[in-house]
Amino acid sequence: MTTEAVLAVDIGGTNVRLALVDATGNLLADWRATLHLSHVQSETTMIDTIAELLRPTLRKHPVRAIGIGFPGFFDTSRGLLIASPNLPYIHNLPLAKLLTTALSVPVTLQNDALCAALGEFHFGEGRDASNLLHITLGTGVGGGLILNGQPWTGESGMAMEFGHTRVHPEPTARWCGCGNQGCLEAYASATAITRMYADITGERLDAKQVQQRAREGDSLAHALWTQAGSSLGAAIAQCVVLLDIHRITISGGLLGAWDLFYPALHNTLERVVISAQRERVSVRASRLNDRAGLLGAAILARLSL
Amino acid sequence: MTTEAVLAVDIGGTNVRLALVDATGNLLADWRATLHLSHVQSETTMIDTIAELLRPTLRKHPVRAIGIGFPGFFDTSRGLLIASPNLPYIHNLPLAKLLTTALSVPVTLQNDALCAALGEFHFGEGRDASNLLHITLGTGVGGGLILNGQPWTGESGMAMEFGHTRVHPEPTARWCGCGNQGCLEAYASATAITRMYADITGERLDAKQVQQRAREGDSLAHALWTQAGSSLGAAIAQCVVLLDIHRITISGGLLGAWDLFYPALHNTLERVVISAQRERVSVRASRLNDRAGLLGAAILARLSL
Numbered sequence: 001m002t003t004e005a006v007l008a009v010d011i012g013g014t015n016v017r018l019a020l021v022d023a024t025g026n027l028l029a030d031w032r033a034t035l036h037l038s039h040v041q042s043e044t045t046m047i048d049t050i051a052e053l054l055r056p057t058l059r060k061h062p063v064r065a066i067g068i069g070f071p072g073f074f075d076t077s078r079g080l081l082i083a084s085p086n087l088p089y090i091h092n093l094p095l096a097k098l099l100t101t102a103l104s105v106p107v108t109l110q111n112d113a114l115c116a117a118l119g120e121f122h123f124g125e126g127r128d129a130s131n132l133l134h135i136t137l138g139t140g141v142g143g144g145l146i147l148n149g150q151p152w153t154g155e156s157g158m159a160m161e162f163g164h165t166r167v168h169p170e171p172t173a174r175w176c177g178c179g180n181q182g183c184l185e186a187y188a189s190a191t192a193i194t195r196m197y198a199d200i201t202g203e204r205l206d207a208k209q210v211q212q213r214a215r216e217g218d219s220l221a222h223a224l225w226t227q228a229g230s231s232l233g234a235a236i237a238q239c240v241v242l243l244d245i246h247r248i249t250i251s252g253g254l255l256g257a258w259d260l261f262y263p264a265l266h267n268t269l270e271r272v273v274i275s276a277q278r279e280r281v282s283v284r285a286s287r288l289n290d291r292a293g294l295l296g297a298a299i300l301a302r303l304s305l
Numbered sequence: 306m307t308t309e310a311v312l313a314v315d316i317g318g319t320n321v322r323l324a325l326v327d328a329t330g331n332l333l334a335d336w337r338a339t340l341h342l343s344h345v346q347s348e349t350t351m352i353d354t355i356a357e358l359l360r361p362t363l364r365k366h367p368v369r370a371i372g373i374g375f376p377g378f379f380d381t382s383r384g385l386l387i388a389s390p391n392l393p394y395i396h397n398l399p400l401a402k403l404l405t406t407a408l409s410v411p412v413t414l415q416n417d418a419l420c421a422a423l424g425e426f427h428f429g430e431g432r433d434a435s436n437l438l439h440i441t442l443g444t445g446v447g448g449g450l451i452l453n454g455q456p457w458t459g460e461s462g463m464a465m466e467f468g469h470t471r472v473h474p475e476p477t478a479r480w481c482g483c484g485n486q487g488c489l490e491a492y493a494s495a496t497a498i499t500r501m502y503a504d505i506t507g508e509r510l511d512a513k514q515v516q517q518r519a520r521e522g523d524s525l526a527h528a529l530w531t532q533a534g535s536s537l538g539a540a541i542a543q544c545v546v547l548l549d550i551h552r553i554t555i556s557g558g559l560l561g562a563w564d565l566f567y568p569a570l571h572n573t574l575e576r577v578v579i580s581a582q583r584e585r586v587s588v589r590a591s592r593l594n595d596r597a598g599l600l601g602a603a604i605l606a607r608l609s610l
Contacts, residue, residue, distance in 0.1 A: 073581075083581060131460060145547075147452065154549020155436060158582055161546050166577060169539060170475055178579060234474060238543055241466050242450075244459020272471060274483055276378075276388060277463055 006301035007057065009068040010112065010293035011035065013086065013139065016053065017290075020061055021298035025123040027291065031057070038086055043093050051102040058103060066107045067301030069115030069293045070095070073157040081109065082157055108300040112136070112293055113160065114151050117144025119295030120249045125284040129247035133239050134292070135162055135232070137254035141185040147245075163189065165235040187231040188261070190254060196224050211257045222260070229261030233268025240273050240281055251286035258285050311606035312362065314373040315417065315598035316340065318391065318444065321358065322595075325366055326603035330428040332596065336362070343391055348398050356407040363408060371412045372606030374420030374598045375400070378462040386414065387462055413605040417441075417598055418465065419456050422449025424600030425554045430589040434552035438544050439597070440467055440537070442559035446490045452550075468494065470540040492536040493566075495559060501529050516562045527565070534566030538573025545578050545586055556591035563590050
């Protein structure tokens with residue numbers, strides 16, 4: 001592998017981050033852009049839109065490889081984007097190949113949460129671990145799993161649908177966007193916090209405002225963050241009980257509420273994980289400040305060189 | 306690897322099975338024995354007891370390797386039995402090394418449920434899969450996981466404590482022997498079925514008798530098997546959502562109640578697993594008739610040759 005910089009891209013629902021990343025994980029330059037993928041109505045338009053977004057950067061900074069984190073399920077062995085939750089027209093799209101042709105630079109893609117896991121594993125709080133569960137807490141809840149240093153994608157690229165771990169099986173549990181009840185994402189995402197607060201008070205606040213309210217002594221706001229923490233703790237505990245992995249990291253927009261949700265997360269883990277494992281498990285806040293996904297995308301790019 | 310037979314041993318709480326197994330998984334000869342491990346009060350006595358149990362067989366059938374499935378957590382890299390749920394005096398015991406010395410034949414050991422998973426993966430319903438979750442349903446509930454053809458033991462040999470997957474988080478959930486509430490084992494093991502039936506009726510029947518009752522139209526007995534099935538389905542679904550693996554096999558003493566618990570298991574899976582994965586997931590009853598553990602132990606032995 002060479003030390004030259006690669007182009008890393010982290011594509012979200014509307015926000016895109018781009019960076020030139022060197023071999024040691026330094027961002028030599030980085031940019032933000034807006035991409036309204038939900039407005040795009042076909043595979044062809046989507047490819048054109050992404051290619052056009054990247055071309056100006058490539059003209060100014062020619063690179064030999066591009067890595068992209070993208071919200072969707074990938075079949076890595078066949079190089080296909082199988083599906084993307086918010087882009088219903090996508091079905092087994094050879095996105096990497098098509099973008100490589102459009103841009104004349106090798107493009108590698110992977111699920112955005114798995115990219116964040118890769119970044120955290122190589123450059124963040126997972127640096128000294130051999131296995132890692134990385135959780136992205138934002139609008140939704142994502143997860144990426146590293147086993148023996150390798151990304152675990154599952155048999156159909158759909159592993160670690162961590163937001164759809166079922167943490168509340170009771171019949172009165174909240175409904176999730178996926179059509180099931182009681183999913184983690186229905187309790188511990190920014191969307192869930194906003195909805196639950198609005199359902200009870202009638203007041204529609206974003207997750208940051210509900211944080212603020214909790215800090216000002218609003219007991220409902222506080223209870224919602226506690227519930228988010230205990231739901232997260234229950235989902236993490238399931239993963240620890242099944243896989244016996246000890247390092248868990250969390251990144252994403254809700255990290256600012258760490259002090260509000262972590263105590264309940266910790267208590268739930270303590271209560272549910274069997275005692276012999278308890279003291280080995282370490283749940284840590286990412287310190288990469290949202291660079292995890294970009295750094296993981298850079299690793300993808302570098303591996304293709 | 307040679308084709309000669311090895312000695313495979315499957316040690317349970319009181320019952321031990323032994324077999325000479327050839328390279329293609331045929332049992333050339335097999336025996337049953339009784340071993341009251343719970344009466345044994347020290348590591349030294351335990352090693353002597355196991356060695357004495359195996360010596361007569363070894364005298365009649367000299368083999369070059371022994372594989373043993375044992376109820377406990379193993380640190381494979383360091384060759385240690387870390388702990389065994391029913392043998393509190395065990396702590397980081399180099400059991401393989403000590404038995405190898407005592408018997409003058411190389412001994413390899415692994416967790417009993419993981420042995421069953423290995424057997425099922427190589428000779429049973431997992432033969433054509435690359436990943437497998439194998440569940441043992443008996444007095445307790447165990448699990449073994451094969452990822453990319455390799456046993457996954459976890460960072461401290463405690464992976465796949467499948468019986469302690471939390472399927473009922475409600476405050477009224479049943480207590481499990483592990484000290485937690487709502488574990489799968491508290492709903493879907495022989496012990497659980499017996500206890501739940503007795504708690505409600507005052508009548509103490511074994512799991513086979515509760516099967517019989519269900520078939521005779523006893524609605525409580527029927528409801529308990531349905532509950533066992535839906536609890537199993539919920540636990541399997543968690544594993545599918547996290548790991549995206551598609552083949553699940555079940556062995557053990559409760560297989561006779563398959564027709565009573567499978568419909569609820571299937572319905573729960575259908576309800577909880579996201580649609581794209583649903584049709585790929587296959588849950589199958591083992592057809593190895595309790596030989597899975599022995600066959601896995603034989604593989605352990607063979608790998609050491």
